[in-house]
Amino acid sequence: MIDSESDNEESPQKIRDNNISQKSLAKFVLDNNGVMHVPECEAYIVKGHNEKKYCVTCQCPSMSRCYHILAVRMFVGLPIDDCHSEVSLRSLSKRSLKRSDKKSGRKRPRKNDVDISVTPAPDSLHEEMKKTPKSKKKLRFMSPVEEHPFSPAVDRTSPPSSKFEQSPSPPTKTPPAKKKKVTQVTPVPQKWIHNLTMEHKRKIESGQPLCSDVINTAQKLLKRQFPDISGLQQSERTPVWDEKQNQWKYGIKFEKVNSPAVQIHHNGKFHWVTSIKLDGQIYVMDSLSNGKISPSLQIQLASMYGSDYHQLTVRIPQIQQQTNSVDCGLFAIANAVQFCFSLYQGSDLLKFDEPFLRHHLLHCLEKGAFSPFPRIETKAKLNKKKITYIDVQCDCKCILPNLMQEMIGCDAPFKSCSVWRHRSCAEVEDDDDWYCTPHRH
Known part of the structure; x- marks a missing residue:
């Protein structure tokens, strides 16, 4: 405007x-x-x-x-146009009210709201209310077909089959299909050589510890390549400690071998070592040597090289030590191969070229025949070769170490007998006297 x-x-x-x-x-x-x-x-x-x-x-x-x-x-x-706007009486009534009296937008009562006392009508009193009369007619339920206005006529001449006509049963719902368990299909390992797979090759290349499959395959190739050398048996023939009975369980034992012999052992403490027998002497070449032999290894050595003597003397020469914690199996195979070629008894003068050992192992496995592992030339020393001697006591007739089970001695008078047996070998129960064969009569 x-x-x-x-x-x-x-x-x-x-x-x-x-x-x-x-x-x-x-x-x-x-x-x-x-x-x-x-x-x-x-x-x-x-x-x-x-x-x-x-x-x-x-x-x-x-x-x-x-x-x-x-x-x-x-x-x-x-x-x-003479158009008149429609007036809502409700809106006019709201406009006439005060703002405090408007109730729109509120759900709970105000503090000063009081119900107005209402006098009920005479016919609304509970005492004068009349009861609803009951009908004497019998109820008859009609089927859904009769209730439909366009349904066909029903024959009413035939009497009903029951007091109430039965309505058609509702359609049965098919139960939901059960979910099938999806079984994960394990991929078939890809074969590499012999009984080894590509996973074994990957572990060798990546610098992981060697498993028993690789050790056994290497011993099979050496057995076929050097048939005159004894030993080279499966490495799974190891005893197991039974905590309940507090004794060792030895299932399949190593077979007795003659000189010369070589064997790769698992000492029961996640470590591989090599044992040899040459001219009646037993050597153990350990790449992590501490001057001791584990109980599991003592039982294996006694089962392979044991004799009628009461003790087994084991020699531990000083050899090259590994620089990590995963190459024990690699050094065990290298020492066994070196013995097969030159009857190697262990010496610190022989040094393997450690970075090339895994590559050489892969080459020999794929070729199917072993050759000596690469070595580093060292100067000869005049020092005397260092050897550690360990005696394994084998007093029982089973020629197994005494630590295998509990030992019991003969109960001859005045302790004049020095015969000792394992309790299972003597077949004696607890707290029973036992006598050896000469003292039973």
Whole structure:
């Protein structure tokens, strides 16, 4: 709305009634020639009842239809619709209420809300309420076919089969299918050579410890390549400690061998060693030697090299030691191969070229025949060869070490007998006397 001109003088024909309708105001303005057309501006100027002039693009504060625009429409000759807006009584009632009394948007009562006491109607009292009469007619349930308006006619001449007609049974739901357990198919290992797979080759190349499959394959190749050398048996023939009975269990034992012989052992403590027998003497070549022999290795040595003597003497020479904790199997195979070629008894003068041992092992396995492992030339020393001696006591007739089981001695009078046996070999129960064969009579 543009205020083009203002006049402070009051006109005698000025309308002071604020309740007059917009249409009447428009007619009043038109009768008083209050509408002017301005061709230059392409607009209409309307002179209101308050002596102010407004453009037809009216912006007055009227809440209903503006009478300025109605006057222009009447001036031009356009029809005017007499439309009346619908008034909601509910909205009018809300407008008449105070803001504190309005309840829209609230769900909980206010502090001062009190229920208005209502006097109930006489017929609503509980004492005067009449009971609902019961019907004496028998109820008859109709089937879904009879209830449908377009269902075919039902033959009612035949008597019902029961007191209540049975409705058709609902369709049975098929139980949900059980989920099948998906079994993971283990991939078939890819074969490499002999009974080894590509996984064994990967472990050898990546510098991991050698397993019993690689050790047994190497011993089979040496057995076929050197048939005159005894030993080279399967490495799984190791005793197992039984914690419940507090003794060793030895299933399949090593077979007795003659000189020369060589064997790769697992000492029961995640370590591989090589034993040889040459000219009646027994040597153990250990790449992590501490001057001792584990109980499991003592039992294996006694079962292979044991004799009728009461003790077994084992020699541990000083040899090259491994520089890590995973190459014990590699050194055990290298020492066994060196013995097969040159009857090597162990010496610190022989040094293997450790970085090339795994590559040489892979080459020999794929070739199917062994050759001596690469060595480093060392200068000869005048020092005497260092050897550690360990005696394994084998007093029982089974020629196994005394630590195998509990030992019992002969109960001859005055302790004149020195015969000792394992309790299982003597077949004696606890707290029973036992006598050797010469003292039983």
